[in-house]
């Protein structure tokens with residue numbers, strides 16, 4: 001089977017849809033691919049293909065199917081439609097989504113709902129700096145109500161530091177656009193123009209040594225083990241030697257023998273690209289989500305570090321009671337999810353809303369470095385957000 005190689009002609013960005021359940025994220029995602037396939041710069045991905053369970057390995061070393069790709073006149077996008085609220089939280093807090101910008105989908109009929117606010121808050125915490133709003137279901141709403149919803153959304157964004165006054169808010173109908181109604185396909189064009197102009201091309205760390213947090217691991221019969229994820233920094237080429245780090249077996253050497261993005265082979269990939277790497281001689285059970293693939297001898301896994309941590313307040317969905325030394329929550333670091341012991345030193349307790357320095361000892365060694373962000377979770381909710389200060 002011969003495949004067309006990926007040709008990099010435009011800057012690549014990672015974006016995604018977020019917003020309350022049923023506000024139309026998946027319908028909008030399908031509509032975007034429809035409008036762009038009509039333009040000839042993408043492939044139409046119908047609703048039920050996006051909403052289907054991920055990981056379909058049969059077609060080659062391809063990435064999680066919740067991603068779709070498309071091109072506008074000026075850019076190449078990987079777009080992730082997170083299937084549900086829990087997946088959104090997981091992908092955002094672990095950094096797996098690595099969004100350069102987000103489309104906040106708000107139903108013009110319902111306005112802001114709890115997950116709308118929660119997703120905006122989380123986007124802020126994980127460093128998504130640019131949001132474009134799709135006021136969806138505009139076909140079914142009346143103008144006065146939609147005006148109110150728009151006002152409400154702008155206020156929410158401002159309250160989270162997004163500059164709601166200048167945020168593009170575009171009235172769309174994913175459903176009608178999907179049906180080909182020209183009035184509403186035009187609304188999708190307008191939304192894409194807003195994304196193209198409002199979300200800047202991010203600075204990529206292409207000069208740093210290669211590092212890929214592993215999101216998924218698959219086996220391709222007859223070819224070997226494949227890992228997928230978004231490249232955090234650096235570049236990688238077919239033939240490069242790499243190390244797999246953060247597992248129980250210690251660092252393991254391998255060589256990249258295949259490289260693809262969205263099923264298309266590529267010679268080299270760089271920071272920000274969503275890729276699949278075929279790794280020579282790597283047994284399937286020797287690597288799992290949460291580990292990293294890196295340039296040899298550039299990363300040393302460790303488990304003790306100090307960090308500055310913000311403990312979310314109850315109002316932000318966090319705890320209502322303080323934490324103390326001996327607290328043992330889960331730490332979400334890159335794509336890893338690992339338990340850690342918290343030591344607050346001289347500080348007696350950390351109350352919700354406080355920012356504190358803590359020492360953490362993780363349950364296993366993982367690649368860490370100063371400046372690395374992480375989330376702290378407990379019982380299915382995010383209770384803290386922090387940054388590594390130093391390794392011990």
Ligand SMILES: Nc1nc2c(ncn2[C@@H]2O[C@H](COP(=O)(O)OP(=O)(O)OP(=O)(O)O)[C@@H](O)[C@H]2O)c(=O)[nH]1
Pocket residue numbers: 019020021022023024025026027028082083084085136137138139140172173174175176
């Ligand atoms: N009238 C109208 N209905 C819409 C529009 N977009 C989506 N819907 C309907 O809203 C419902 C939810 O749409 P989805 O696209 O599944 O919403 P979602 O946000 O992906 O939902 P979750 O993934 O479950 O959070 C479906 O019944 C859609 O047909 C729209 O533009 N107009």
Ligand SMILES: [Mg+2]
Pocket residue numbers: 025026027051082083084
């Ligand atoms: Mg959906």
